[in-house]
Amino acid sequence: MEYDERLAHSLVVSDSAFVVRVYGWQPPAISLGWHQDMNEIDVAGAHAAGIDVVRRPTGGRAILHSDEVTYSVVMVASQKGVLSVYQSISEALTRGLCALGAPVVLEKSQPHFPTLYRTPSSVACFASAARYEIQIAGRKLVGSAQRRYARADGQEVVLQHGSILLGDDHLRIVDFMKQADERQRISMKQELRDKTIDLSSALGRRVEADEVIPALMKGFEAAWGIVFCSTEGPEMQESALSSGTAIV
Numbered sequence: 001m002e003y004d005e006r007l008a009h010s011l012v013v014s015d016s017a018f019v020v021r022v023y024g025w026q027p028p029a030i031s032l033g034w035h036q037d038m039n040e041i042d043v044a045g046a047h048a049a050g051i052d053v054v055r056r057p058t059g060g061r062a063i064l065h066s067d068e069v070t071y072s073v074v075m076v077a078s079q080k081g082v083l084s085v086y087q088s089i090s091e092a093l094t095r096g097l098c099a100l101g102a103p104v105v106l107e108k109s110q111p112h113f114p115t116l117y118r119t120p121s122s123v124a125c126f127a128s129a130a131r132y133e134i135q136i137a138g139r140k141l142v143g144s145a146q147r148r149y150a151r152a153d154g155q156e157v158v159l160q161h162g163s164i165l166l167g168d169d170h171l172r173i174v175d176f177m178k179q180a181d182e183r184q185r186i187s188m189k190q191e192l193r194d195k196t197i198d199l200s201s202a203l204g205r206r207v208e209a210d211e212v213i214p215a216l217m218k219g220f221e222a223a224w225g226i227v228f229c230s231t232e233g234p235e236m237q238e239s240a241l242s243s244g245t246a247i248v
Contacts, residue, residue: 001031001161004072005057008159011074012149018075020220020228022213028066030173031056031161033145042178051176058161060145064176067167067198069209071216077156082146085158086132088224093142093164094134096219100212102202104141107133139197141165164216165198166207 007019029052030041036055041062043053051064073089080088090106097104108131134142144162151157163170174180174189199207217228 001054001056001072004074004159004161007074008057008147008149008157011076011157012151017229018073020217021072022209022216023070024068024209025052025065025070027052028064028169029054030062030064030176032062033060034058034147036061040178042176046176049176056145056161058145058147058159060143060161062173063143063163064170064173065163066172067165067169069164069166069212069216071162071164073158073160075158076151077148077158079155082148083131085146085160086144089144089160089162090132090134090142092220092223093162093216094219095223096212096216097134097141097164097199099215099218100199100203100207102136102141102199104134104136107131107135107140136197136202140195141197141199141202164212165196166209166212167198167200168193168196170196170198 004021007016007021010016011018027050030046032038032041032053032055034055034057038053038055041053046053051066071093075085077085087106094104094106133140133144142162142164144160146158146160149157149159171189171192174185174192177185177188180188199212221227
């Protein structure tokens with residue numbers, strides 16, 4: 001995620017290609033939103049369980065990155081507002097997920113976040129769905145967060161992160177909510193289970209990242225009319241940034 005932020009800063013001062021990246025985590029990690037209070041998470045308990053805790057450069061709430069695919073998009077907003085960019089990215093993701101057979105739809109409503117964040121379960125990103133986030137049968141599949149950086153030409157660079165659930169390991173984040181007692185954790189885990197769904201559960205078979213990633217790539221190409229320049233790591237991406245094509 002630090003590398004994603006570097007890509008965003010590079011686009012602030014240049015006309016580099018926009019970038020779409022997908023990756024996983026080893027070991028698993030909890031990422032907190034840029035403004036989220038670190039005291040909401042039991043950091044010592046997470047470390048004891050072999051889980052890292054990091055602060056990501058984008059907003060939103062805590063996500064446990066385990067048995068999921070993380071995506072990031074770095075692009076110039078081109079005068080598009082926050083929700084417009086969310087919609088554009090979500091439509092590309094939706095195309096890819098539909099190709100896997102997932103009956104995904106976009107959330108149409110928007111919660112009142114100041115009220116929502118006062119509830120104990122709001123520590124976790126997947127406890128609520130915002131407009132244009134991706135769901136299946138009313139249950140959240142993809143959680144996303146965005147941040148913007150100003151350019152000298154008056155434009156803004158968007159960095160958007162998201163987590164696409166492959167399995168149900170995201171439920172374990174409740175175990176590391178610092179202010180909750182055992183009774184509250186049981187209740188919040190059930191609430192999270194009711195509000196979320198993963199691809200393996202939705203499709204009735206085990207879904208792996210190696211299947212999801214090329215589907216997402218095709219979804220972006222179809223939705224945005226682009227062709228990806230595929231790279232193998234940060235070093236290759238650095239050299240590809242001047243190519244003028246999208247990078248995955």
